[in-house]
Amino acid sequence: MTLLAISLSAVILAVFLWWQNNGISVSNVIYTCSDLPDAFDGFRILHVSDLHNKAFGKGQKRIIGVMAHTKPDMIAVTGDIIDKRRFGTAAALTLALEAVKVAPVYYVPGNHEKTAGIYEQLSERLKSLGVKVIANDAERIERNGAEIILAGVKDWEFYRPGITKEERKSGRTRADAEFELRLSVLSRQHPSGFRVLLSHRPEKMDVYAKYGYHLVLTGHAHGGQWRFPFVGGLYAPNQGILPEYSSGIHYEGQTGMVVSRGLGNSGFPLRLFNRPELVVVTLKRR
Numbered sequence: 001m002t003l004l005a006i007s008l009s010a011v012i013l014a015v016f017l018w019w020q021n022n023g024i025s026v027s028n029v030i031y032t033c034s035d036l037p038d039a040f041d042g043f044r045i046l047h048v049s050d051l052h053n054k055a056f057g058k059g060q061k062r063i064i065g066v067m068a069h070t071k072p073d074m075i076a077v078t079g080d081i082i083d084k085r086r087f088g089t090a091a092a093l094t095l096a097l098e099a100v101k102v103a104p105v106y107y108v109p110g111n112h113e114k115t116a117g118i119y120e121q122l123s124e125r126l127k128s129l130g131v132k133v134i135a136n137d138a139e140r141i142e143r144n145g146a147e148i149i150l151a152g153v154k155d156w157e158f159y160r161p162g163i164t165k166e167e168r169k170s171g172r173t174r175a176d177a178e179f180e181l182r183l184s185v186l187s188r189q190h191p192s193g194f195r196v197l198l199s200h201r202p203e204k205m206d207v208y209a210k211y212g213y214h215l216v217l218t219g220h221a222h223g224g225q226w227r228f229p230f231v232g233g234l235y236a237p238n239q240g241i242l243p244e245y246s247s248g249i250h251y252e253g254q255t256g257m258v259v260s261r262g263l264g265n266s267g268f269p270l271r272l273f274n275r276p277e278l279v280v281v282t283l284k285r286r
């Protein structure tokens with residue numbers, strides 16, 4: 001192979017890999033339900049997850065442009081907006097600052113907000129920018145005289161400190177119980193109406209279904225990092241090899257759960273056939 005051919009191949013590979021990790025894709029999901037109030041038929045939720053403090057252009061201009069183009073009624077951010085391995089919060093706060101100009105932004109923290117050790121400060125900064133932090137809390141979203149419940153639960157990682165080896169071996173920990181307790185309290189506080197839950201991790205699908213949420217928005221799996229036809233995602237944290245929940249919408253009982261493939265990377269720095277993803281969830285009344 002000539003030097004020219006080798007150089008050309010290297011450039012093509014570099015462009016391809018850049019696009020795989022920086023080219024934003026928009027996925028559309030339609031969630032249909034007979035419990036949805038008429039006023040929310042056609043309501044568009046822009047689901048943003050796992051930024052991991054990544055920058056998409058100067059001042060997040062590139063991603064904000066795509067977000068605005070989707071014309072959302074609200075924006076739901078499901079955690080890992082920062083990364084414990086990458087110092088700082090600048091990219092995350094810039095995204096928040098610009099996103100609130102597009103539509104009302106609601107946020108729940110993921111595992112990285114906990115392990116980075118700066119959740120409280122981050123949460124206050126996000127609130128000061130106009131982001132509604134719904135960590136173990138809920139908001140009523142109103143539209144033309146009707147309302148839906150938007151609940152948010154802090155990630156499982158927030159309840160993890162202090163887990164003993166025995167608990168780990170038994171397969172169920174106090175963190176599992178604490179996480180479920182928060183969902184059960186939220187569920188009792190808002191027992192009726194059309195209920196949407198924001199929660200970082202998808203592998204708790206059975207618990208979300210147990211408390212009867214209509215729609216759950218999650219992330220955490222990063223699409224399985226590398227994706228292949230007929231296989232799907234390759235690996236996701238807390239689910240392992242060939243994860244069940246890494247993309248798209250899944251149903252259990254009356255619960256539909258959307259799994260965003262997310263935007264950034266964390267420990268493993270490369271996405272393959274799994275471009276950064278924004279999800280537009282359109283609610284439809286059956």
Ligand SMILES: [Fe+2]
Nearest residue numbers: 050080220266
């Ligand atoms: Fe993440």
